[in-house]
Amino acid sequence: MTEDCIFCAIVAGRAPAHRVFEDERVLIFMDLFPAHAGHTLIIPKQHATDLFEVGAEDLAAVVAQSKPLAAALERVFDCDGIAVIQLNRAAAGQTVFHYHMHLIPRNAGEPFGVHGKRQAPAERLAEQAARLREVFEPAG
Numbered sequence: 093m094t095e096d097c098i099f100c101a102i103v104a105g106r107a108p109a110h111r112v113f114e115d116e117r118v119l120i121f122m123d124l125f126p127a128h129a130g131h132t133l134i135i136p137k138q139h140a141t142d143l144f145e146v147g148a149e150d151l152a153a154v155v156a157q158s159k160p161l162a163a164a165l166e167r168v169f170d171c172d173g174i175a176v177i178q179l180n181r182a183a184a185g186q187t188v189f190h191y192h193m194h195l196i197p198r199n200a201g202e203p204f205g206v207h208g209k210r211q212a213p214a215e216r217l218a219e220q221a222a223r224l225r226e227v228f229e230p231a232g
């Protein structure tokens with residue numbers, strides 16, 4: 093854990109997040125600046141800056157939970173598709189330097205983005221996280 097990392101602060105409960113799922117290795121929560129309704133992040137609890145640093149078991153755990161999360165997103169948001177996006181280092185567009193995988197519901201014909209410009213209202217994110225928790229069936 094690093095002291096100035098916002099995702100480590102979320103893992104530790106020192107910063108708020110709308111949690112969908114967690115186990116000993118990973119945490120899934122709603123992106124505060126959604127590119128689309130249902131935009132979620134999967135992170136390893138153990139701090140790693142990016143793909144170059146993340147441990148193989150943590151990476152496997154993140155990938156494993158992406159599949160049931162995609163299914164839950166499709167059920168809750170009735171989307172046409174799911175973008176899975178993972179950015180490494182500033183040159184690639186990474187903005188939080190703790191490894192994370194984006195899952196972003198997509199609908200046909202909508203403009204594409206990864207980082208939303210406006211923070212979503214907390215009550216909306218809380219409601220979406222609750223709906224996802226109801227249908228999420230974790231891998232493993």
Ligand SMILES: [Zn+2]
Pocket residue numbers: 093094097098099100101138139140189190
């Ligand atoms: Zn961190």
